[in-house]
Amino acid sequence: MRPVDKKGESAVYQRVVLKNASPYHYMKVCLVLEDETTRLSAVDFKQFIITGLKSLFGEVGAALNFDLLKYNEETLSATLRVYSRGLVKLWSSLTLLGSYQNQACAFRVLQVSPFLLALTGNSRELQLD
Numbered sequence: 001m002r003p004v005d006k007k008g009e010s011a012v013y014q015r016v017v018l019k020n021a022s023p024y025h026y027m028k029v030c031l032v033l034e035d036e037t038t039r040l041s042a043v044d045f046k047q048f049i050i051t052g053l054k055s056l057f058g059e060v061g062a063a064l065n066f067d068l069l070k071y072n073e074e075t076l077s078a079t080l081r082v083y084s085r086g087l088v089k090l091w092s093s094l095t096l097l098g099s100y101q102n103q104a105c106a107f108r109v110l111q112v113s114p115f116l117l118a119l120t121g122n123s124r125e126l127q128l129d
Contacts, residue, residue, distance in 0.1 A: 023084060024083060024084060025082055025083075025112060026079060026081055026115070026116045026119055027080045027081075027082065027087075027109060027111070027112050028078075028079050028110040028119050029077065029078055029079075029108065030078075030107070030110055031045070031076040031100075031106075032076075032107075033076065033100060033105045034103040034104040034105065035103050038103070039073055039074075040073070042068060042071040042073070045068065045076070045078060046068045048097070048100060049080075049090075049093070049094065052093040052097040053089065056092065057089060061089060064082070064086045064089055065083060065086070066086065066090055067082075069116075077110075079116075079119060081116075084114065094107040094109065110122070
């Protein structure tokens, strides 16, 4: 039995499911270095990520568009924006980066979301009074 609208005609419903409406994904990342006193500028940080993309995916990977939206030089943490279709490439290249200027390092991906607002808070760090 089909639903009937106010005019007595049968109504037609269409179910629409959007897989991902957002064109971008946002990542909150942190670089952990063996020598904790080492500091990178925002330009060096982005160039290091591009080097990782190039080593894993070649010249095509190095051309992946991503933006460094926010960077903290003291904590070596950043907020990155990447097109959703390039998220897996960026994430995998960050995971496989293991050295910076002959010292061990690792990227920690802290949060990922298609919504920038979701990165403003972290429920794991929430402290209730």
